[in-house]
Amino acid sequence: MKRASIKDIARLANVSHSTVSRALSGSPLISPETVSRIRQIALESGYRPSAAARSLVTSRTSTIGVVVTSIADPFAAEVVLGIEDAANERDYSVLLANSNALPERELKVVHAFEERRVDGIIVTSSRVGAVYAEVLSQARVPIVLLNNQHPSEFMHSVMIDNFAASFAATRHLIDLGHKRIAYIGDRFGCQSDTERCGGYRAALEQAGLPFRPEFLVPGNGGPDGGATAMGSLLALPNLPTAVFCYNDMTAFGAMGAASARGLGIPSDLSIVGFDDLFFAQFSAPPLTTVRQPMRDMGRLAVENLLKLLAGDSAVPNANVPGELIVRHSTAPPKETN
Amino acid sequence: MKRASIKDIARLANVSHSTVSRALSGSPLISPETVSRIRQIALESGYRPSAAARSLVTSRTSTIGVVVTSIADPFAAEVVLGIEDAANERDYSVLLANSNALPERELKVVHAFEERRVDGIIVTSSRVGAVYAEVLSQARVPIVLLNNQHPSEFMHSVMIDNFAASFAATRHLIDLGHKRIAYIGDRFGCQSDTERCGGYRAALEQAGLPFRPEFLVPGNGGPDGGATAMGSLLALPNLPTAVFCYNDMTAFGAMGAASARGLGIPSDLSIVGFDDLFFAQFSAPPLTTVRQPMRDMGRLAVENLLKLLAGDSAVPNANVPGELIVRHSTAPPKETN
DNA sequence: CTGAAAGCGCTTACAG
DNA sequence: CTGAAAGCGCTTACAG
Numbered sequence: 001m002k003r004a005s006i007k008d009i010a011r012l013a014n015v016s017h018s019t020v021s022r023a024l025s026g027s028p029l030i031s032p033e034t035v036s037r038i039r040q041i042a043l044e045s046g047y048r049p050s051a052a053a054r055s056l057v058t059s060r061t062s063t064i065g066v067v068v069t070s071i072a073d074p075f076a077a078e079v080v081l082g083i084e085d086a087a088n089e090r091d092y093s094v095l096l097a098n099s100n101a102l103p104e105r106e107l108k109v110v111h112a113f114e115e116r117r118v119d120g121i122i123v124t125s126s127r128v129g130a131v132y133a134e135v136l137s138q139a140r141v142p143i144v145l146l147n148n149q150h151p152s153e154f155m156h157s158v159m160i161d162n163f164a165a166s167f168a169a170t171r172h173l174i175d176l177g178h179k180r181i182a183y184i185g186d187r188f189g190c191q192s193d194t195e196r197c198g199g200y201r202a203a204l205e206q207a208g209l210p211f212r213p214e215f216l217v218p219g220n221g222g223p224d225g226g227a228t229a230m231g232s233l234l235a236l237p238n239l240p241t242a243v244f245c246y247n248d249m250t251a252f253g254a255m256g257a258a259s260a261r262g263l264g265i266p267s268d269l270s271i272v273g274f275d276d277l278f279f280a281q282f283s284a285p286p287l288t289t290v291r292q293p294m295r296d297m298g299r300l301a302v303e304n305l306l307k308l309l310a311g312d313s314a315v316p317n318a319n320v321p322g323e324l325i326v327r328h329s330t331a332p333p334k335e336t337n
Numbered sequence: 338m339k340r341a342s343i344k345d346i347a348r349l350a351n352v353s354h355s356t357v358s359r360a361l362s363g364s365p366l367i368s369p370e371t372v373s374r375i376r377q378i379a380l381e382s383g384y385r386p387s388a389a390a391r392s393l394v395t396s397r398t399s400t401i402g403v404v405v406t407s408i409a410d411p412f413a414a415e416v417v418l419g420i421e422d423a424a425n426e427r428d429y430s431v432l433l434a435n436s437n438a439l440p441e442r443e444l445k446v447v448h449a450f451e452e453r454r455v456d457g458i459i460v461t462s463s464r465v466g467a468v469y470a471e472v473l474s475q476a477r478v479p480i481v482l483l484n485n486q487h488p489s490e491f492m493h494s495v496m497i498d499n500f501a502a503s504f505a506a507t508r509h510l511i512d513l514g515h516k517r518i519a520y521i522g523d524r525f526g527c528q529s530d531t532e533r534c535g536g537y538r539a540a541l542e543q544a545g546l547p548f549r550p551e552f553l554v555p556g557n558g559g560p561d562g563g564a565t566a567m568g569s570l571l572a573l574p575n576l577p578t579a580v581f582c583y584n585d586m587t588a589f590g591a592m593g594a595a596s597a598r599g600l601g602i603p604s605d606l607s608i609v610g611f612d613d614l615f616f617a618q619f620s621a622p623p624l625t626t627v628r629q630p631m632r633d634m635g636r637l638a639v640e641n642l643l644k645l646l647a648g649d650s651a652v653p654n655a656n657v658p659g660e661l662i663v664r665h666s667t668a669p670p671k672e673t674n
Numbered sequence: 675c676t677g678a679a680a681g682c683g684c685t686t687a688c689a690g
Numbered sequence: 691c692t693g694a695a696a697g698c699g700c701t702t703a704c705a706g
Contacts, residue, residue, distance in 0.1 A: 003477070005699055016677045021701060031675060046475060048451040052389040052398070053699035056682040061389070063432075063453075070418060072615070072632075077414040081407060084435050088442070093449050095400075096433040098421050105425070112430050114385040116400075138383060140340070223619070252619045278409070282560070282589045284621030295409075342683055353693045358685060368691060390683035393698045 004045040012041050024049065055117065063093045064305060065113035065121045065139075069101050074277045075247075075294060079124050079146060082298025090306065092119075099126055106132055114139050120305040123148060124298075127190060142308035144301045149191035156308060158301045158318040162192055165290045165322030166199025166244070169272045172288070172324055173242045174207045177332045178270060182215035182240035184229040184250055193218075193246055196274065200244055215240055219250045226253025234261055241333040242270035248277045248289055255283065255329065266331035276325055286327035293320060341382040349378050361386065392454065401642060402432045402450035402458045402476075404443070411614045412584075412631060416461050416483060419635025427643065429456075436463055443469055451476050457642040460485060461635075464527060479645035481638045486528035493645060495638045495655040499529055502627045502659030503536025503581070506609045509625070509661055510579045511544045514669045515607060519552035519577035521566040521587055530555075530583055533611065537581055552577055556587045563590025571598055578670040579607035585614045585626055592620065592666065603668035613662055623664035630657060 006024075010017040015034065023030045023038040024047075030038075041047075055061040066083055068076040080096065087094050095118060097109040106126075113121060120142040128136070128148045136143055137154055145157040173181050183200045186193035197216070204211055217232055219225030226245060230253070233240060245251035251273030255265055263269050265285055273280060276291035300318055307315045343361075347354040352371065360367045360375040361384075367375075378384075392398040403420055405413040417433065424431050432455060434446040443463075450458060457479040465473070465485045473480055474491055482494040510518050520537045523530040534553070541548055554569055556562030563582060567590070570577060582588035588610030592602055600606050602622055610617060613628035637655055644652045 007699080017699085018678080018701080019676060021699095022676090025701085029675060034675080048448065050393070050454060050699050051452045052392050052454060053682090054701075055389050056387070056393065056684090056699080057701045059682075066433075071408065071421065072411075072414050072418040074409075074411065074414070074615075077409050077411070080433070081409040081435060084408065084433060085437075088434065088445065088449075091449075093432050093434070093453060095430050096403075096417070096421060097425065097430070098418060100422075108425065111385065112425075112428075115388045116430060117387060117389060252616075256619065278411075279589075279616045279619070282593065282616070282621070283619055344683080354683085355685080355694080356692060358683095359692090362685085366691060371691080387683050390698090391685075393683080393700090394685045396698080 003050075004042075004047045005050070006047075009038060009042050009045065009047055012045070013038050059117070060119055061117050062091060063095055063116065063118050064302065065095045065097065065109075065116075065118035066124065067097050067099055067106070067109055067121065067126065068124045069126045070098050071096065073125075074279070075275055075292075076124050078278075078294035079298040079301075082295030083122060083302050084298075085295070086299040086302040090302075092302070092306075101126065103132070107135055110135050110139055120144070120309055122146060122301045122305060142305055144305045144308070146297060146301050147192060156304055156315060156317060158297055158304065158320065160192075160292045160297070161319050161321050162195035163199040163202070165274070165324075166196040167203045168199075168322070168324050169244055169274065169290050170200045170203035171207075172326065173244065173270060173272060173330065174203060174209065176242075176270065176330060178242040179209055179333075180212075180215070180238070180240045180242070181209070182217070182233050182243045184226055184233070184243055184245045184254055185216070185218045186221045186246045186250075188218050196246060219246055219253075221247060222249050223253030223256065226250035227257035228253075230254040230257035234258070234263075240269070242272070242330070244272045246274060248273035248275040248280050248287060251287055251289070251329075252279075252283055255287075259284070266329050267334065270330040270333070272330060274322075280325075281327065283329075285329050288327045288330040289325055290322040291325050292322055296320070340387075341379075341384045342387070346375060346379050346382065346384055349382070350375050396454070398454050398456055399428060400430045400432055400453065400455050401639065402434065402446075402453070402455035403461065404434050404436055404446055404458065404463065405461045406438050406463045407435050408433065410462075411616070412612055412629075413461050415615075415631035416635040416638075419632030420459060420639050421635075422632070423636040423639040427639070429639070429643075438463070440469070444472060447472050447476055457481070457646055459483060459638045459642060479642055481642045481645070483634060483638050484529060493641055493652055493654060495634055495641065495657065497529075497629045497634070498656050498658050499532035500536040500539070502611070502661075503533040504540045505536075505659070505661050506581055506611065506627050507537045507540035508544075509663065510581065510607060510609060510667065511540060511546065513579075513607065513667060515579040516546055516670075517549075517552070517575070517577045517579070518546070519554070519570050519580045521554055521556045521563055521570070521580055521582045521591055523556060523558045523583045523587075525555050533583060556583055556590075558584060559586050560590030560593065563587035564594035565590075567591040567594035571595070571600075577606070579609070579667070581609045583611060585610035585612040585617050585624060588624055588626070588666075589616075589620055592624075596621070603666050605671065607667040607670070609667060611659075617662075618664065620666075622666050625664045625667040626662055627659040628662050629659055633657070
């Protein structure tokens with residue numbers, strides 16, 4: 001049994017399908033009685049307007065495309081929750097796609113979004129390089145990048161304030177009395193990493209602490225990278241007493257590696273993460289970290305996207321502050337040297 | 338600048354738009370030269386077919402709707418990753434919606450899916466009651482429930498084998514020498530909970546161990562529920578030496594509460610979870626748990642949905658085996674009593 | 675207040 | 691092998 005169309009309703013109501021269309025869309029032209037009669041019939045017949053037919057004429061789909069590297073990444077998941085909530089409130093739907101960081105997938109995803117004529121696109125914490133930026137802009141719709149480098153003036157962005165948050169995280173360690181503080185980063189060259197590292201170095205400098213190149217080691221954003229990086233830090237002749245990590249995942253891996261070598265956290269080594277994933281409160285020990293308001297950032301991304309869609313030409317890029325959450329992975333250093 | 342349509346290509350190629358349509362869709366009717374000429378022009382003009390226009394005539398959208406309670410739930414996120422991967426491989430897109438366990442959201446989501454004419458729907462680990470089942474079936478498309486009760490014969494389901502997996506988990510504790518084993522469940526009445534509890538009791542019975550009603554306490558699927566439940570367990574005059582938890586989240590909360598009261602895990606108390614979330618390896622201590630192949634279950638859900646869509650009337654409900662993963666939250670009990 | 679007509683961008687019988 | 695025509699389910703000027 002096919003779905004009822006506007007024509008079916010028209011027949012039942014003895015009016016033209018134009019009238020049905022108007023009545024259902026709340027046009028003030030139609031008489032109140034006609035409207036309620038038509039609405040009643042539509043309700044009874046389980047009528048649902050066809051979004052496809054409507055968007056064919058309005059050339060809007062009320063859907064937004066969201067690309068994440070992987071929805072299984074807890075950061076992305078929280079952001080997407082915020083996106084979907086905000087979208088839903090405004091009667092937008094979200095088309096979700098994982099790029100898996102594969103260029104061919106990224107391409108395919110954008111094609112799918114183009115064919116489905118999404119009204120706008122949000123890209124979350126992927127590494128949007130120049131090539132992908134080019135591909136994305138072919139979709140000719142507003143694009144909001146979340147925690148991404150913003151390579152082009154055509155793309156709006158929502159970013160955590162990496163510099164200030166990292167400064168505060170490092171400052172926390174310094175205030176505790178640490179003088180030998182290391183930084184485990186992401187893969188080299190990613191903008192967030194550069195900015196977080198910048199905040200770390202600025203805090204060191206402001207406190208008059210020397211910057212030691214051997215205390216700066218790259219990771220890969222995951223626990224394995226954190227573990228490996230911690231390994232090379234622990235091979236140093238002079239160990240750090242504290243480590244600021246690019247993100248929580250990195251910190252989890254780093255803590256695991258340090259514990260495995262018999263170091264107590266925070267007694268021997270303090271650790272700070274970045275993100276405040278849900279699990280940061282359950283790690284061993286609960287992690288001191290910088291909270292990113294992930295859901296709010298997701299919401300903000302859709303709000304700004306919608307403004308862009310509405311033709312607002314002056315939507316400023318958003319810079320969102322982080323918040324230091326002190327838990328049990330940080331403490332004063334053992335000996336004051 | 339508007340997107341090129343089939344008519345624009347037709348004009349450029351000096352053919353009718355019917356020919357363009359056929360050439361682009363690979364119809365064998367069109368001569369090879371014409372096909373490649375048209376394809377070339379389409380490529381140059383950045384042509385993308387309009388999914389809306391196509392689905393208006395084919396009445397298929399190549400879109401599947403996915404409802405989760407919350408995408409921020411790591412279980413749901415892993416499942417959705419599997420769903421999206423499998424869908425993408427078959428050139429389907431996924432429309433994602435969070436119900437937040439709110440009836441009005443559930444209703445709205447289904448309406449959105451209906452208007453967008455999704456080809457099928459997957460509902461993940463929500464509590465699909467009779468009312469929602471009714472609402473869902475109004476969409477008149479195939480529905481696959483993942484780890485949900487299957488209230489109607491019209492809905493296909495993919496389920497973890499709760500009974501066997503819980504039996505194995507409890508059996509592991511028994512083999513370790515535990516005789517006083519508690520179970521922290523989900524909210525009362527959920528089917529997964531009933532089945533997991535069933536496996537627990539069957540293992541007890543098979544080992545000749547008495548079932549103690551006071552060792553059976555409900556949670557709520559989250560860490561807070563696990564913590565509360567652990568609290569009431571620890572108030573008992575005779576403590577259990579091991580606790581099997583409904584899921585990992587519950588176990589995390591339970592472990593936290595036990596540790597907070599000075600109990601060593603696993604020295605004083607063994608804990609087993611269910612799910613094997615990514616973080617189970619990073620908890621304090623790393624959690625012994627039952628692994629659900631979440632991504633594969635997601636993939637299976639779309640495979641079966643697509644079979645249903647293809648008109649296959651005999652797609653059997655899937656029962657997926659879990660796998661016990663032994664980590665460090667379980668050990669033999671202290672004193673053999 | 676209501677209707678007839680055109681058109682959004684496709685696919686697909688029906689003719690040739 | 692190709693084209694003209696109809697139609698999918700809507701919205702929206704244009705008339706009345």
